[in-house]
Amino acid sequence: MSPSLILIIISAYFLFLIGISWVTGRKSDNSSFFLANRSSPWYIVAFGMIGSSLSGVTFVSIPGTVGTQAFSYMQLVFGYFLGYLAIINILLPLYYKLNLTSIYAYLRSRLGKASHKTGASFFMLSRTIGSSFRLYLVAMVLDRFVLSQWDVPFWVTVVVTIVLIWLYTFRSGIKTIIWTDTLQTAFLVGAVLISIGIIAADLKVSITALPALIADSSYSKVFFWDWSGPQNFFKMFFSGAFITIVMTGLDQDMMQKNLSCRSLKDAQKNMFWFSLVLIGVNLLFLSLGALLYIYSEAKGIAIPAQADELFPMLALQHFAPIAGFTFVVGLIAAAYSSADSALTALTTSFCVDFLGFNKDKGSVKTRMWVHIGMSVVLGLQILLFRSLHDDSLITQLFKVAGYTYGPLLGMFAFGLFTSWSVKDKWVPVVAILSPIFCYILSKNSEAWLSGYKFGFELLILNGLITFCGLWLLRLPKNP
Numbered sequence: 001m002s003p004s005l006i007l008i009i010i011s012a013y014f015l016f017l018i019g020i021s022w023v024t025g026r027k028s029d030n031s032s033f034f035l036a037n038r039s040s041p042w043y044i045v046a047f048g049m050i051g052s053s054l055s056g057v058t059f060v061s062i063p064g065t066v067g068t069q070a071f072s073y074m075q076l077v078f079g080y081f082l083g084y085l086a087i088i089n090i091l092l093p094l095y096y097k098l099n100l101t102s103i104y105a106y107l108r109s110r111l112g113k114a115s116h117k118t119g120a121s122f123f124m125l126s127r128t129i130g131s132s133f134r135l136y137l138v139a140m141v142l143d144r145f146v147l148s149q150w151d152v153p154f155w156v157t158v159v160v161t162i163v164l165i166w167l168y169t170f171r172s173g174i175k176t177i178i179w180t181d182t183l184q185t186a187f188l189v190g191a192v193l194i195s196i197g198i199i200a201a202d203l204k205v206s207i208t209a210l211p212a213l214i215a216d217s218s219y220s221k222v223f224f225w226d227w228s229g230p231q232n233f234f235k236m237f238f239s240g241a242f243i244t245i246v247m248t249g250l251d252q253d254m255m256q257k258n259l260s261c262r263s264l265k266d267a268q269k270n271m272f273w274f275s276l277v278l279i280g281v282n283l284l285f286l287s288l289g290a291l292l293y294i295y296s297e298a299k300g301i302a303i304p305a306q307a308d309e310l311f312p313m314l315a316l317q318h319f320a321p322i323a324g325f326t327f328v329v330g331l332i333a334a335a336y337s338s339a340d341s342a343l344t345a346l347t348t349s350f351c352v353d354f355l356g357f358n359k360d361k362g363s364v365k366t367r368m369w370v371h372i373g374m375s376v377v378l379g380l381q382i383l384l385f386r387s388l389h390d391d392s393l394i395t396q397l398f399k400v401a402g403y404t405y406g407p408l409l410g411m412f413a414f415g416l417f418t419s420w421s422v423k424d425k426w427v428p429v430v431a432i433l434s435p436i437f438c439y440i441l442s443k444n445s446e447a448w449l450s451g452y453k454f455g456f457e458l459l460i461l462n463g464l465i466t467f468c469g470l471w472l473l474r475l476p477k478n479p
Contacts, residue, residue, distance in 0.1 A: 003149050009328050010142075017168045017180050024179055025171030030362055033173030034101050034348050036260040040178045042270035045257050048181030049274050050281055051188050051337035052254065059188065059334035062282070064307030066289030070221040072231040076456070077282045079240020084275035086241070087249035088268045090416065095255065096264040102352035103255050110415040111470075112424025118431050119411055120353035122404040123252055124346055131342040132381035135161055138335040139382060154386055162379045165340050170371050173344040174260055180340065181257075184333035189281060191330025192288050195311075198319045199291045203298060210291070219290040230455035239456030246405040246459065250412055253345035343378065347371045403435035406462020410434065414467050420474040430469030438462045 031037050065073060095103055104123065108116030135158075143157045169176060200207055214220050224231040248254040261267040292310050296303055301318065304310055315327035347370050351357040355366070411431070414420075438461060442454045454461075 003147070006328055007147075009325060010332055013329060013332060014164050014168070016183070020179050020183065021168035021171055021176045024176045028172035028175060030351075030357065030364055030367055032175045033171075033344070033364075033367060034352070034357075035256070036172075036175035036178055038260060039262060040175075040257070040260040042261050042266035043273070044182055045178055045261060046270040046274040046277065048178055048185055048337075049254070049257060049270075050278060051181050051185035051333060052257070052341050053248075053278060054188065054281070054334050054338075058285075059331055060308050060311050062285040063289030063292055063311045064309075066219050066286055067293055067303065067307050067310075069231060070219050071286050071290075072222065072224050072236065073286060074222050074283065075224070075231070075233050075236035076240035076243070077279055079237040079242075080244045081275050081279065082237075083241040083244025083248070084271055086245055088271050091245075091249040091255075091412075092258060092267050092271065093264060094416070095259060096267065100259065101358075102349050103250070103252055103259075104349065104353050107411055107415065111411065111422055111427065114424045115411060115422070115427045116353065118428045119408055120252075120349050122407055122431065124349055126404045127251075127253060127342045127346055128377060128381060131339050131346075132378050132385065134335055135339050135378065136382045136385045138332070155383060158379050158382045158386075161382075162375050165336060165343055166371070166375045169340050169344055170368060173347070173371075174256055174341070177341050177344055178257065178260060181337050184337035187326070187329045187333040188337070189284070191326040191333075192284055194326045195315060195319065195323055196284075196288055196291060198323050199295050202319075203295060210287070213294065214287055214290045217290055217294055219293060230453060235455055235457050239459065242409065242460050242463070243456060246409045246463070250405065250408045251345075252349050253342050256345050256348060257341070339378075343371070343374055346374045346377075350374065403439055403462060406438060406459055407431035407434050407466045409459070409463030410466025410470065413463060414470040418471075418474075420471070420477070422470050422473040422475060426473050427470065430466055430473065434462055434465040434469060437465060 025032075062073060091103075094106065098106060098109070100106060102120065104116055104119040107119045139154070139157050139161050142161070143152070143154050147157055168180065196210070197207070200210055205213055223233050226232055227234075258267045258270060261270055288311075292314060293303070295301075295314065296310070299318070301314070304313055312327065312331075314323075316324045347367065350370050350373075351362060351367050355362065355370070357367070407430070411427070414422075438458055441448070441461075442458055445452050445454050
């Protein structure tokens with residue numbers, strides 16, 4: 001596909017999103033921006049959250065991992081379901097009972113003001129770095145393959161990227177995103193289905209015969225039992241459960257959409273059906289990955305050194321033009337469906353957790369300025385990544401951001417499963433030291449622990465250390 005055609009596709013896509021924003025944004029206020037007036041249909045939220053849970057990185061990475069890891073990723077996905085059950089039965093009832101706008105307000109009522117600020121700060125740090133990283137990758141693709149032929153400076157690409165998101169989110173925030181996420185999820189899943197159909201046609205295999213073709217290949221192994229390996233079933237399953245709890249249940253971005261449902265019952269239905277559909281969507285992505293490798297072998301196409309490049313290479317250079325079109329739209333949808341809601345969640349958290357917005361306090365004008373400020377922060381973070389000129393360092397920064405979810409897990413667990421109060425002013429110290437210790441341990445675990453290499457389970461340890469730290473800070477109970 002030519003750069004001009006790709007640019008036209010992207011422009012048309014965003015014009016469509018801006019149109020949705022205009023329709024949903026009329027007569028909007030802070031209640032619309034933060035929680036969509038608590039009137040979102042649960043089934044729309046459930047379908048749209050699929051796109052939010054899959055980033056642009058995931059869109060190309062999951063199919064690529066099949067070459068070396070087969071379907072082992074499904075072990076993590078099965079764990080997700082256990083985590084969603086915990087959210088449905090423990091966290092959602094709590095959030096609705098307290099009528100929360102920002103979920104971190106729970107920490108204030110349970111542990112204290114410093115704990116509240118710490119939880120919100122860790123979320124904002126994680127989301128700022130994570131969203132900037134994902135947008136940086138998209139901006140790099142646009143810069144290298146689309147805008148480079150017109151000598152457009154990288155900073156202009158970044159500004160355009162941020163402005164486009166701001167344009168369709170500034171007016172009514174989550175109320176718009178509920179509907180744009182639905183559209184983006186449709187494009188995302190559609191891109192995968194069309195690619196699978198094209199592969200089946202090129203290989204002259206019927207759609208009904210594809211499951212058998214995948215099952216008979218060397219790529220379809222799901223369960224791994226070697227305890228020393230990072231793909232061990234128990235490690236991945238329980239890590240998947242805790243990843244879901246912290247990165248969905250304790251994440252303002254994802255929970256804000258659930259809190260926009262009409263009632264607790266609707267939010268629970270949304271989460272249950274979303275979790276089931278997500279299993280199917282991830283299986284679909286892995287199936288596509290297996291077919292990409294099978295197709296390459298059948299056609300004698302060399303596998304790229306970077307597995308992440310396999311899907312884009314085939315879609316843009318070997319498949320029919322419709323595959324290239326849907327790939328571009330799917331990639332943009334996957335990238336921006338997570339970034340736009342993150343921008344809204346960051347604005348919400350800052351307004352509620354730091355400026356003290358509530359039902360009776362907080363102007364629309366102030367919220368709009370905060371939204372602009374968060375957009376600028378994301379843009380500057382992307383430019384900072386660019387200036388580092390070190391992809392490995394940038395990747396490490398992205399991974400480090402994930403460590404900040406461990407303290408959130410520990411704080412919420414302590415609040416939910418104990419009745420102790422704590423020395424609130426020392427909670428930030430515990431929350432900072434825990435991820436630092438875990439990061440050092442992960443870097444030296446093979447030398448210190450007889451070759452043991454941490455995987456996703458490090459998140460559980462991070463939360464446990466924070467929990468123990470809070471236990472040491474507990475106050476004596478009144479007699």
